[in-house]
Amino acid sequence: MNSRDKILARLRATPRPAECAPAHRLADRAIYHDCDGGSEELIARFGARLTQLQGEFHRAADVKAAAEVLLRITDDSAGGRCIAHAHPLIRSVLDQNERLAEGIELPDPGTLDSPDFAQYEIGITAADYLVARTGGIVLHAAGAGGRRMSVLPPFHIVLARRDQVVSSLDEALARIRETSSGSGYGTIITGPSRTGDIEKIIILGAHGPKRLAVVLIG
Amino acid sequence: MKSEKVSLFIPCIVDQVYPEMGFAMARVLRRCGYDVSYDPRQTCCGQPAFNAGHWDQALSVAEVFVDVFKDAGCIVGPSGSCTAMVRNYYPRLFESHPKRETATRLGENIFEFTEFLVRENKLDRIRGSWKGRAGYHMSCHSLRELRLGDEGLRILKRIDGCEVVEPAGEHVCCGFGGVFSVKHEAIAETMGGARLAQFRALGVDVVVANDPGCILHMRQETAARDERLPILHLVEFLDQAMDRASDGYMEQCAGGPRC
Amino acid sequence: MLTLTEHGGFRKRAAAKARDPVHHEVIAKAIASYEKAFEQTRAAQFTNWQQARDLAAGIKDEVLARLPEYLEQFERNATAQGARVLWAEDADQARRHVVDIAREHGARLAVKSKSMATEEIDLNETLQRRGIEVLESDLGELIVQLAGEKPYHIVTPAMHRTKAEIAALFHEKLGVDLDADPQGLTMAARRHLRQAFTQADVGITGANFLLAEEGAVVMVENEGNGRLTMACPRVHVVVAGIEKILPRLSDLALFLPLLATSGTAQAMTCYASIVRGPRQPDEADGPQRMVIILLDNGRSRLLSSPLFRQSLRCIRCGACLNACPVFRTIGGHAYHTTYPGPIGSVITPHLRGMGRWRHLADASSLCGACTDVCPVRIDLHQLLLANRREAVRGGKAGWFWPAAMKLWAWAMRDRGRLARLRDWGILFERLGRGALPAAKRRRVPRLSRKTFAQLWEKNEQSR
Numbered sequence: 001m002n003s004r005d006k007i008l009a010r011l012r013a014t015p016r017p018a019e020c021a022p023a024h025r026l027a028d029r030a031i032y033h034d035c036d037g038g039s040e041e042l043i044a045r046f047g048a049r050l051t052q053l054q055g056e057f058h059r060a061a062d063v064k065a066a067a068e069v070l071l072r073i074t075d076d077s078a079g080g081r082c083i084a085h086a087h088p089l090i091r092s093v094l095d096q097n098e099r100l101a102e103g104i105e106l107p108d109p110g111t112l113d114s115p116d117f118a119q120y121e122i123g124i125t126a127a128d129y130l131v132a133r134t135g136g137i138v139l140h141a142a143g144a145g146g147r148r149m150s151v152l153p154p155f156h157i158v159l160a161r162r163d164q165v166v167s168s169l170d171e172a173l174a175r176i177r178e179t180s181s182g183s184g185y186g187t188i189i190t191g192p193s194r195t196g197d198i199e200k201i202i203i204l205g206a207h208g209p210k211r212l213a214v215v216l217i218g
Numbered sequence: 219m220k221s222e223k224v225s226l227f228i229p230c231i232v233d234q235v236y237p238e239m240g241f242a243m244a245r246v247l248r249r250c251g252y253d254v255s256y257d258p259r260q261t262c263c264g265q266p267a268f269n270a271g272h273w274d275q276a277l278s279v280a281e282v283f284v285d286v287f288k289d290a291g292c293i294v295g296p297s298g299s300c301t302a303m304v305r306n307y308y309p310r311l312f313e314s315h316p317k318r319e320t321a322t323r324l325g326e327n328i329f330e331f332t333e334f335l336v337r338e339n340k341l342d343r344i345r346g347s348w349k350g351r352a353g354y355h356m357s358c359h360s361l362r363e364l365r366l367g368d369e370g371l372r373i374l375k376r377i378d379g380c381e382v383v384e385p386a387g388e389h390v391c392c393g394f395g396g397v398f399s400v401k402h403e404a405i406a407e408t409m410g411g412a413r414l415a416q417f418r419a420l421g422v423d424v425v426v427a428n429d430p431g432c433i434l435h436m437r438q439e440t441a442a443r444d445e446r447l448p449i450l451h452l453v454e455f456l457d458q459a460m461d462r463a464s465d466g467y468m469e470q471c472a473g474g475p476r477c
Numbered sequence: 478m479l480t481l482t483e484h485g486g487f488r489k490r491a492a493a494k495a496r497d498p499v500h501h502e503v504i505a506k507a508i509a510s511y512e513k514a515f516e517q518t519r520a521a522q523f524t525n526w527q528q529a530r531d532l533a534a535g536i537k538d539e540v541l542a543r544l545p546e547y548l549e550q551f552e553r554n555a556t557a558q559g560a561r562v563l564w565a566e567d568a569d570q571a572r573r574h575v576v577d578i579a580r581e582h583g584a585r586l587a588v589k590s591k592s593m594a595t596e597e598i599d600l601n602e603t604l605q606r607r608g609i610e611v612l613e614s615d616l617g618e619l620i621v622q623l624a625g626e627k628p629y630h631i632v633t634p635a636m637h638r639t640k641a642e643i644a645a646l647f648h649e650k651l652g653v654d655l656d657a658d659p660q661g662l663t664m665a666a667r668r669h670l671r672q673a674f675t676q677a678d679v680g681i682t683g684a685n686f687l688l689a690e691e692g693a694v695v696m697v698e699n700e701g702n703g704r705l706t707m708a709c710p711r712v713h714v715v716v717a718g719i720e721k722i723l724p725r726l727s728d729l730a731l732f733l734p735l736l737a738t739s740g741t742a743q744a745m746t747c748y749a750s751i752v753r754g755p756r757q758p759d760e761a762d763g764p765q766r767m768v769i770i771l772l773d774n775g776r777s778r779l780l781s782s783p784l785f786r787q788s789l790r791c792i793r794c795g796a797c798l799n800a801c802p803v804f805r806t807i808g809g810h811a812y813h814t815t816y817p818g819p820i821g822s823v824i825t826p827h828l829r830g831m832g833r834w835r836h837l838a839d840a841s842s843l844c845g846a847c848t849d850v851c852p853v854r855i856d857l858h859q860l861l862l863a864n865r866r867e868a869v870r871g872g873k874a875g876w877f878w879p880a881a882m883k884l885w886a887w888a889m890r891d892r893g894r895l896a897r898l899r900d901w902g903i904l905f906e907r908l909g910r911g912a913l914p915a916a917k918r919r920r921v922p923r924l925s926r927k928t929f930a931q932l933w934e935k936n937e938q939s940r
Contacts, residue, residue: 003564004564006566007566007719007773007777008545008548008549010773010781011545011719011780013781014777014786015781017542017783030524030525030528031524031525031528031532031731032522032523033521033523118671118675134734141762142757142759145761146708146760146761146762147704147760147761147762148708148709148762149761151701151705151708152705169729169730169733169734169745170727170730173726173727173730174727176726177726183753183759184558184752184754184756184757184760184763185751185752185757187704187748187750187751188748188749188751189747190743190744190745190746190747190748190749192747193699193700193701193747193748194700195616195699195700197617197620197634198620198635198638198659199503199506199507200506200507200510200511200633201640201659203659203660203663205664205667206663206666206699206700206701206702207614207667207700207702207705208700208702208747208748228929228930232929234899234924235922235923235924235925237928240929240933241929241932241933241936258930258933258934261889261891261892264889266882266885267885269843269865270865270869270878270882271838271864271866271867271870272869272879272882273866273869275882276886278886278890279886279890281890282889282890358842358843358844358845362844362846362849387509388512388800389846390846391802393842394842395843395844396842396843397839398840398843399842401839402491402492402803402839403919404491404495405495405806405807407918408495408496408806409802409803409806409842412505412806438919439919441919441920442918442919442920
């Protein structure tokens with residue numbers, strides 16, 4: 001018998017509790033404070049939470065305005081190289097402004113195999129959902145230009161549309177289950193990277209991005 | 219009016235080390251209108267052995283306890299910890315034992331002193347005065363086994379002039395823990411010191427507690443530190459405050475057997 | 478002999494830390510800041526914390542009741558995503574799996590993110606002995622690795638270190654300025670590890686959860702080192718206890734906030750990563766290979782005990798350590814166990830032998846604070862009590878206490894015998910006090926001259 005079978009046999013040999021009713025699934029509303037309201041309320045909630053976590057929240061009426069926001073915040077970042085995921089939403093924003101498009105590398109996902117991310121100051125990705133209750137950003141690798149683009153550069157910018165804001169993690173996870181079942185990697189990002197390992201003093205930018213900005217379009 | 223009967227449960231620490239606490243409780247109960255009785259065959263509920271893992275020994279002692287109290291009616295004791303032993307743990311200790319039912323019933327009839335007074339609506343019988351600031355220490359077993367809340371505070375607040383305070387934040391253990399404080403004296407000492415420091419920071423004149431175990435431990439700590447911070451059982455405190463309308467220094471070990 | 482050594486060593490270490498006021502201050506400060514933040518976070522998020530605990534315990538119990546089926550489901554789904562699943566009965570098998578994988582890929586450098594399961598199997602030492610360098614990437618873990626220590630706390634490994642001590646350590650090991658502040662120290666760690674992430678051949682992580690239905694490994698963290706460890710090296714190795722299973726993705730809506738709140742007093746950790754296999758066809762990057770090692774190492778033994786199986790609900794949040802007045806007094810290192818504090822004292826004797834580790838259960842005042850804070854409602858102080866009982870029943874409690882308890886029970890069963898023993902006690906006490914110098918700080922409490930029973934009788938007669 002190999003170790004797999006031995007372990008499973010041992011587990012099967014243990015007496016099971018007489019009955020174990022299937023556990024209640026998450027009664028979200030009973031546990032957490034409500035996070036309802038119209039989309040404007042949810043957006044405000046998301047923005048407030050993200051800001052509280054020392055992330056930046058920007059709103060843009062349309063892709064054109066988004067391009068301006070992007071130009072402004074990437075300019076702050078003192079000329080470091082900038083890489084973006086070739087996502088339709090990001091493309092449509094970059095198309096609005098030539099100067100912006102010039103400053104941002106938009107490699108073909110196929111050739112992304114081993115870019116030296118250490119050279120980049122800024123990574124721009126799309127997201128799947130924004131979670132109002134926690135200020136969380138849900139993204140999966142295929143939609144975010146891979147597993148590294150959103151974590152290696154010190155400044156991570158997320159572009160999203162207003163219809164991507166959901167109330168709760170519960171809702172976001174339910175939607176992920178429906179839509180991206182084959183995806184290999186997903187991350188829920190809640191604020192810029194931080195550590196409290198030295199005397200519980202919070203320091204941003206431990207290993208991941210020190211700066212995190214969300215630009216919400218619409 | 220015929221007074222109600224209560225049977226005294228005198229824990230081993232009170233019997234052997236602090237008999238004055240037992241008398242203080244008896245006096246306060248009498249003043250609240252109770253007819254108090256005591257059966258000297260009782261010795262201990264068995265908790266020291268039970269908590270140390272020696273269940274056979276604990277059971278042999280608990281059997282005696284059950285025999286002594288089986289017809290007692292309402293039982294009141296000055297310890298949350300011992301009360302919890304009977305109420306919460308006898309059913310388990312007596313599992314598949316012929317006396318299980320009796321033992322379980324005992325648990326329904328036994329009460330910790332503060333819990334009893336509040337439950338019986340006897341707060342208005344508490345009248346007295348003492349000027350000063352009293353820090354209240356509720357034992358962990360009162361809090362987490364019996365799930366007591368503000369009973370002790372409500373009783374202490376009946377005393378005119380007494381300002382009652384509790385350390386803020388989560389309740390912290392004083393470090394007694396029965397055999398624990400013998401096996402791990404150094405840890406218990408530091409825990410006791412930390413707990414007393416919380417009270418010292420509040421500037422209390424006296425620490426009032428509801429469990430003789432905690433009191434024994436905290437008194438050892440104040441003695442080892444040469445500190446004049448009196449540690450009193452709540453029943454002793456009440457006894458003195460109700461007796462003398464006192465406004466001075468509360469004495470540890472003040473009341474002898476005058477009933 | 479081992480029994481004596483471990484126990485005696487524990488007593489000595491515990492006593493030394495208990496009498497170290499500097500240690501006390503550092504830990505008290507760290508835990509006070511956790512407790513304050515915990516209350517705020519919990520109140521801001523949860524309307525019903527107690528119900529959240531009930532639900533979490535219920536889901537974990539369901540998992541444990543059907544653990545073999547869930548593990549097979551996990552294996553099937555993870556394999557379908559291209560991951561390789563290996564099983565390890567004990568620490569030795571797990572270590573061999575990791576070494577084999579490392580050798581197969583010619584690995585020279587492994588980067589690790591914080592993982593208690595790899596601590597449990599002493600993985601770093603093993604790999605280093607085989608010539609594979611291992612770099613801890615979590616800041617706290619890096620600090621203890623550089624200091625040559627074990628993690629002090631399961632969530633905050635360097636909780637016991639002051640910033641000045643860490644600056645001195647980084648000065649010596651990484652050439653950082655002696656007067657660097659936490660910001661500077663954190664950035665030094667970042668620089669130190671940047672290269673390692675891209676140069677390492679293997680990334681080793683633990684798992685906070687394994688999702689059976691998705692075949693996914695879930696890992697939470699704040700720094701981003703975990704994400705880099707999983708994403709950059711060619712090979713990703715996961716070492717996870719078999720109890721880490723959750724049925725499905727949607728359970729994370731409860732367990733992520735629960736773990737973050739109890740663990741670090743956050744509503745959510747910065748990152749919660751859900752990994753399903755190595756790089757997929759539609760992905761731009763990711764490891765070429767992913768190996769998941771499912772570790773038993775005594776867990777099936779815990780599962781087989783109707784009483785102790787609940788300890789497998791544990792999500793390693795560390796809340797019971799923070800709440801424990803004994804942990805606060807003696808710190809995490811005194812235990813000499815992978816898992817310190819209440820949960821460690823509950824499970825270690827079952828994972829590593831009652832004979833050698835029974836003393837851990839004695840180091841508790843049974844105050845119950847651990848049980849009150851546990852987010853998955855493990856009856857920790859009841860299980861400590863059960864360990865004490867098991868040690869006694871198994872004849873592993875030495876000779877002194879069993880004999881003393883027999884004498885005690887003999888006396889307590891009868892008032893007359895108790896009186897006789899008491900007289901002897903008072904005699905010894907007087908002799909002892911005369912004969913021994915006052916060496917001890919604390920006096921044994923003196924018995925009163927007469928018992929309550931004696932006084933009562935006298936008093937009632939005169940009434």
